[in-house]
Amino acid sequence: MVPLIECDRDLLRVVLELMDRGEAFVLATVVRTQGSTPRDAGARMIWRPDGSIVGTVGGGQFELMVMDAAQQCFSARAHAMEHFVLGAEAGQCCGGTMDVFLEYHAPGVRVVIFGAGHVSLALARVLASTGLSVAIVDDRCDWNNAERFPTEERVLSFDEGVALVSREPERTLACIMTCSHDTDFEILCGVLKHPTHFVGLIGSRSKRACFVTRLSAAGFDENAILRVRCPIGVGDTGKEPHAVAISIAAQLLIEAKSLAPA
Numbered sequence: 001m002v003p004l005i006e007c008d009r010d011l012l013r014v015v016l017e018l019m020d021r022g023e024a025f026v027l028a029t030v031v032r033t034q035g036s037t038p039r040d041a042g043a044r045m046i047w048r049p050d051g052s053i054v055g056t057v058g059g060g061q062f063e064l065m066v067m068d069a070a071q072q073c074f075s076a077r078a079h080a081m082e083h084f085v086l087g088a089e090a091g092q093c094c095g096g097t098m099d100v101f102l103e104y105h106a107p108g109v110r111v112v113i114f115g116a117g118h119v120s121l122a123l124a125r126v127l128a129s130t131g132l133s134v135a136i137v138d139d140r141c142d143w144n145n146a147e148r149f150p151t152e153e154r155v156l157s158f159d160e161g162v163a164l165v166s167r168e169p170e171r172t173l174a175c176i177m178t179c180s181h182d183t184d185f186e187i188l189c190g191v192l193k194h195p196t197h198f199v200g201l202i203g204s205r206s207k208r209a210c211f212v213t214r215l216s217a218a219g220f221d222e223n224a225i226l227r228v229r230c231p232i233g234v235g236d237t238g239k240e241p242h243a244v245a246i247s248i249a250a251q252l253l254i255e256a257k258s259l260a261p262a
Contacts, residue, residue, distance in 0.1 A: 011044055011055045015105075022107040022133060022168055024049060026070040028100050030057050035096030037086060038062065049074060057100060062086060066100055073102045107171050108133045109256040114161055114187050115178035116143040119202065122245035123175070124152050130249070132256055137161030138178070158183065162190035169194040171259055173252050175232065177202035185214055192224050198255045200232035200248065 018025050030043040038058035045063070046054035047070035057066050062084060069082045080102045086095060109132055113120050116138035127134050128151060135153040137160070138144035144154050155161045158178075165172050174191050176184050176199070184201060188211065191199055201211065208230040215225050233247030234254075 008042075008044065008055075011046065014046060014054050018046070018048075019105065019108060020133075022110055022171070024074070024107045025105050026073050027103045027105060028057055028066050028070055029103070030098055031081075031101045032099040033096060034098075035086075037096040037098050039098075047071070047074070058098070062098070066102075069100070070102055073104045077104055077106065079103050106259070107168055109171050109173065109259050110135060110164075110168065111173045111175065111252055112137060112161060112165050114138070114158065114174070114176045114184075115202075116140060116148065117177065117179055118241040119177055119244050119248075120175075121148055122242045123248055124149055126242075126245050126249040127252070130253060130256075132173075132252070135161070135164060137164070158187055159190075162187060165191050165196055166194045169196045172196050173198040173200070173255055175200045175202070175248065175252070177232075181207070181210075185211060188215070188228065189218060189220075192220060192227065196227075197259065198252070199227050199229065200251070201228055201230035202232050202244075202248075203230055205231065 015027065026047040028045045028047060030039055030041050033041050043057050044055050045057045045066065047067055053067065057063055065084060069080065073080050082100050082102060084098045084100065086097065111127060111132050112135045113123060114137045116136050120136060124134055124136060135155055136144055136149050137155040137158060139156050139158060141156065144156060155164060165174050174196050176187050176191070178184050178187065188201060211228070211230065212225055232251065233244060234250045235247055237243040237247040
């Protein structure tokens with residue numbers, strides 16, 4: 001649990017940390033006050049889905065009311081402006097009013113790329129300016145290193161990569177493109193066990209046909225198999241790595257947009 005803190009700079013640092021970790025939360029900001037109030041405009045508080053808070057907008061029954069409003073925003077996946085009168089309902093008699101803006105922050109969309117080859121490198125570079133969180137999964141240290149992927153999260157185990165997908169599968173876009181068809185298949189089996197939002201497999205239509213047969217033999221039903229996008233990308237752009245990466249990136253951005261809050 002993030003500890004309760006008062007410093008606004010520290011609170012904003014926590015906001016960035018939560019966003020980097022892909023955690024959902026609601027940020028409550030006092031935007032207007034009138035009369036006698038426990039905090040002034042600009043006071044902020046983070047509400048998290050486990051009920052914990054960071055910072056304070058005033059304490060007491062009023063703060064509990066803000067927390068309840070934050071929970072409603074979280075459930076609705078939406079922003080809201082709330083007006084509070086600090087009277088009997090708020091457990092206070094000062095009579096002031098406070099307007100609080102509640103911002104729902106959805107967990108970030110994560111792209112997990114299995115394989116650190118040429119297309120993966122090109123794809124990571126294309127996605128670098130999109131705001132999507134990118135993780136590269138490959139057990140080859142000479143390919144999956146900080147020199148090639150300086151800003152991406154790097155995972156050096158395929159099993160750990162599948163575990164990463166399992167943490168927020170509904171907001172994860174998985175791209176499977178290792179140097180081995182057998183490794184691709186093992187990863188695909190692991191990823192399909194979770195409700196992963198997008199499952200892309202690099203390869204041809206003949207590769208897809210082969211994998212459909214193998215997945216069926218492994219016990220996956222038709223609905224699970226239909227979730228696999230292969231070939232991956234929005235169109236036939238040829239085989240040059242950068243062109244393939246642009247095609248895949250376009251598809252991922254379309255999928256990511258569908259996950260944006262209303």
